[in-house]
Each structure stands twice: as structure tokens, then as C-alpha cells.
Amino acid sequence: MTNDTYAEQWKGMKRLRLRLLFYFLIGPIGFALNHFLIDPTNRATTGLKIFTLVWLSFGILTAVQYSNVRCPRCGKPWRGDFLRRIGGPWFLFLGRRCPNCGLEMGE
Secondary structure, three states: OOHHHHHHHHHHHHHHHHHHHHHHHHHHHHHHHHHHHHOOOOOOOHHHHHHHHHHHHHHHHHHHHHHOOEOOOOOOEOOOHHHHHHOOHHHHOOOOEOOOOOOEOOO
16 A cells, blocks of 8 residues: 555544544533533433433444554554453554554554
């Protein structure tokens, strides 16, 4: 593959990372806005239910896409099979290098 093709893959990976960060930021902000500005009693209003449903759906979609990121060179999971099996907090972050073929992000 050429560097231009890799560059497109890197852009896609970075966009997914930003979407995941956006997901983690928008949830607490949305719930705080609901608590302080809309309904301080934290009742399950229709607006809060809709926000929660949309927020969780966005998170699930983004997490599924993020967990299926493949290396542009070898096509194997970017985080490697070992981390996929054991899970853990590092499951949320993509490394700078493919554990299978050694391709470094930005090459």
C-alpha cells in the first residue's frame, strides 16, 4: 500500500478516537445540564430518556467500530489479539504501533 492509503486509514482511526472522546465528554455534560438547568430532582423525564437512549446508541456504535479497527498493512486487529481477549481499561486506547506487523502510525 502507498503512504496515501495509510494516511486515509490514520485519519479514520483518529476520527474514531475523537468520536469516542466526544462520547465520554458529552454524557456527563448532558446529565449535568439536565440536573442543573432542566430538572434538579433527576426524574426520568421524556427528554432525559431520549438523550440517554441516543447517547448510549452513539456509544455502542462507536465502541463497535473502534473495537474492529484493523491494521492497514496486515489486516489484523490494531490492538492485537491478546488485549482483545483479556479486555481491561487499555481496551479503549489504540497504540501507536501494530502489535502484529510493527507498522507505526504515521508511516
